[in-house]
Amino acid sequence: MKTIFITGASSGLGKATAKLFHNQGWNVIATMRNPEKEEELSGLKNVTLLPLDVTNYDQIQSTVQKAIELGDIDVVFNNAGYGLIGPLESFNDDQITKQLNTNLLGVIRVTNAFIPYFRERKSGLFISTTSIGGLISFPLGSVYHATKWGLEGWSESMAYELNPFGVNIKTVSPGGIKTEFLHGSLDSGSKPEYEAMTNALFANVDTMFEMASTAEQIAEVVFEAATDGKTKLRYVAGEDAKALYQQRLEQGDEVFRTAFGKQFLGA
Numbered sequence: 001m002k003t004i005f006i007t008g009a010s011s012g013l014g015k016a017t018a019k020l021f022h023n024q025g026w027n028v029i030a031t032m033r034n035p036e037k038e039e040e041l042s043g044l045k046n047v048t049l050l051p052l053d054v055t056n057y058d059q060i061q062s063t064v065q066k067a068i069e070l071g072d073i074d075v076v077f078n079n080a081g082y083g084l085i086g087p088l089e090s091f092n093d094d095q096i097t098k099q100l101n102t103n104l105l106g107v108i109r110v111t112n113a114f115i116p117y118f119r120e121r122k123s124g125l126f127i128s129t130t131s132i133g134g135l136i137s138f139p140l141g142s143v144y145h146a147t148k149w150g151l152e153g154w155s156e157s158m159a160y161e162l163n164p165f166g167v168n169i170k171t172v173s174p175g176g177i178k179t180e181f182l183h184g185s186l187d188s189g190s191k192p193e194y195e196a197m198t199n200a201l202f203a204n205v206d207t208m209f210e211m212a213s214t215a216e217q218i219a220e221v222v223f224e225a226a227t228d229g230k231t232k233l234r235y236v237a238g239e240d241a242k243a244l245y246q247q248r249l250e251q252g253d254e255v256f257r258t259a260f261g262k263q264f265l266g267a
């Protein structure tokens with residue numbers, strides 16, 4: 001029986017992935033900040049809940065150690081994250097640091113904690129949830145994009161570093177997912193000077209979200225990445241994300257970004 005270790009499994013994509021792998025006969029180590037509050041996953045056989053706040057360095061070390069002691073781990077799914085949306089000058093330094101700590105450093109630290117184990121075992125797979133926002137940028141998402149573009153570039157480099165040891169690393173880059181993300185998990189800033197821009201962005205994002213995938217659909221892509229045996233790096237997930245990324249590749253960076261900006265903010 002194979003085992004997947006998941007971060008941010010309390011809701012959305014993390015929880016849908018935990019349920020899918022469980023249904024497919026995997027062992028699941030579902031980590032989350034508050035496992036004592038979890039009701040759905042805690043009743044499932046072969047699902048173990050462990051506490052993990054990915055911004056807590058010491059807890060990463062102890063939870064990874066505990067997970068390894070429970071039995072073999074085959075896949076680590078770095079999924080915890082949230083969106084910080086708004087003009088850069090509206091954020092305080094804590095907001096910026098927390099976004100980088102959660103979405104980028106959290107993934108790097110959790111991965112690093114597992115590397116010696118996977119390297120010695122000569123097998124293992126890391127999958128990280130990035131975003132279509134790691135391949136193209138929207139207005140007013142600069143710090144979020146810094147984390148997700150960061151993860152895409154970091155993963156590409158890590159693949160060179162880990163593949164020779166039989167260890168693999170992949171990204172799943174979803175478009176919109178109908179989860180708590182937009183409403184619950186967003187940290188947003190505002191400033192009157194940017195109000196028109198913010199309103200234009202949210203009006204457009206709401207329209208774009210009509211094409212969004214369900215968490216279950218994106219979890220299927222995570223499952224594909226975990227089981228297809230390929231050394232492929234990037235899995236763009238969801239029809240919306242695939243269409244946008246295709247457009248960027250066909251048009252090139254400059255043409256794409258000029259047209260994309262106009263779509264959001266006018267000429």
Ligand SMILES: NC(=O)c1ccc[n+]([C@@H]2O[C@H](COP(=O)([O-])OP(=O)(O)OC[C@H]3O[C@@H](n4cnc5c(N)ncnc54)[C@H](OP(=O)(O)O)[C@@H]3O)[C@@H](O)[C@H]2O)c1
Nearest residue numbers: 008010011012013053054080081131176177179180181185
């Ligand atoms: N929804 C979208 O449109 C979309 C699109 C592209 C990419 N993504 C990415 O998909 C991933 C999952 O998001 P989602 O859409 O499933 O949203 P979600 O339902 O809000 O889930 C986010 C998860 O991350 C967890 N989390 C946040 N900060 C954490 C921390 N410091 N330590 C541990 N866990 C933490 C949350 O835990 P708590 O329950 O404790 O808050 C929650 O389980 C994120 O990386 C997000 O950037 C989402």
